Structure formats: structure tokens, C-alpha cells
Amino acid sequence: MSQYDPLIDSVAARLGNGLRRLGLKVTTAESCTGGGISEAITRVSGSSGWFETGFVTYANSSKVRLLGVTEEDLANHGAVSEQVVRAMAEGALQAADADLAVAVSGVAGPEGGTPEKPVGTVWFAWAIRGRGVFAQCKRLQGSRKEVRAHTVLKALEGLVIEVERALAARSS
Structure with missing residues (x-):
């Protein structure tokens, strides 16, 4: 069990509750996490x-x-790039x-890093129908397992932010 699992479970539950309340559907486009976001x-x-x-899409x-x-x-630009994760999110x-x-593409390690894109480099993109795409790069530390778990967590947190914004807008 990863140290991230209880937090991932909590964030995934918040996401699900918000999506249910809004009547919205979510999808994932995953490379370095290999389905971990969908699994969560x-x-x-x-x-x-x-x-x-x-x-x-490994x-x-x-x-x-x-x-x-x-x-x-x-x-x-390579698979680990803003252009590619934006296209992945829009395509999904x-x-x-x-x-x-949400789309993710990164270098989980321990091999595969370069000076420009070292191990732990992960690009994230969140697409919201009718509102566009937001992308962000993170440099994560740790083992392959830790980089992948932190990527799942960050991806879910980004979705929760969007869902909670929509809930706040609905109630105001």
C-alpha cells in the first residue's frame, strides 16, 4: 500500500460526490500512470x-x-510536453x-530522464467542456511508485478544484 492511498481515496470520493451532484461525467487520458487515475x-x-x-495511451x-x-x-515536443497533454485531454x-x-504524461523513472526532462517530470492537463484546457508541469520526487502515486493524486486534485468551482458557481 502506498502512503498516498488514503489521501487518493479521500480525494476520489470528493470528486465523485461533486460529479454526482452536478450530473457530470469525467474521463482520463493516462500515460505514465498506466490507468492509476481511472482505478482510483x-x-x-x-x-x-x-x-x-x-x-x-502508454x-x-x-x-x-x-x-x-x-x-x-x-x-x-515529445510525449512529455504541454502540447501533447493538452491534445490528450481534448481528445479524451x-x-x-x-x-x-484529465491527461498525464511523464517520466516516472528510474530510467528515461534527460537533462531537459529529468525523472519526475510530469505534464498534467485538465479539459472542461466549454471552458478550455489548463496545463501544468510538475517535478516530482521519489521512486517510480511514488512519482506515479503523486501524479494520480495531483490529477484528481485538479479535477476536484474544477468540480468545486462549478458547485460554488451553482450555489451563488
Whole structure:
């Protein structure tokens, strides 16, 4: 069990509660987490009410085929880049016909890092239907397992922020 699991469970439950209250659907586009975000979301009872589809696009070819990432963006910027995670989030949002999407692509390690993109570099993107895409890069520390767990947590926290903004707007 990861040190992050209780916190991940708590954030996933908050996300699910907010999505249920708003009647919204969420989707995921995951590379370095290999389905971990989707797994955390579906740990919550009733998650079929707000989660139908997730994409694990570990290989670049699957990012192109399933999410519409361009070969040009992959060649010019690499899979671990703002351009690619933005395209992943937008592609997932459309393909899953969801209201919110999160995408992640990173270098979990222990190999694969470069001076420009060291181990622990993770790009996140959150897409909200009708509101656009927000992207952010984080440099995470720790083992492969810790980088992946922290990525899942950060991805869920970003979704919760958007859902709680929507709930606040609805009640004002």
C-alpha cells in the first residue's frame, strides 16, 4: 500500500460526490500512470454514474490513434510536453463525450530522464467542456511508485478544484 492511498481515496470520493451532484461525467487520458487515475476513480462506489471511459495511451501510437495527438507534436515536443497533454485531454473529452478530462504524461523513472526532462517530470492537463484546457508541469520526487502515486493524486486534485468551482458557481 502506498502512503498516498488514503489521501487518493479521500480525494476520489470528493470528486465523485461533486460529479454526482452536478450530473457530470469525467474521463482520463493516462500515460505514465498506466490507468492509476481511472482505478482510483472507480474505487468509489457508484462511480459508473460519473465515469464511463478512460484511455491508457502508454505508447505514442495509441496517443495518435485514440486521442488525436499529432505525429508532428510528438516529433517536435515529445510525449512529455504541454502540447501533447493538452491534445490528450481534448481528445479524451471528445472521444468519451465527457464533461471533464484529465491527461498525464511523464517520466516516472528510474530510467528515461534527460537533462531537459529529468525523472519526475510530469505534464498534467485538465479539459472542461466549454471552458478550455489548463496545463501544468510538475517535478516530482521519489521512486517510480511514488512519482506515479503523486501524479494520480495531483490529477484528481485538479479535477476536484474544477468540480468545486462549478458547485460554488451553482450555489451563488
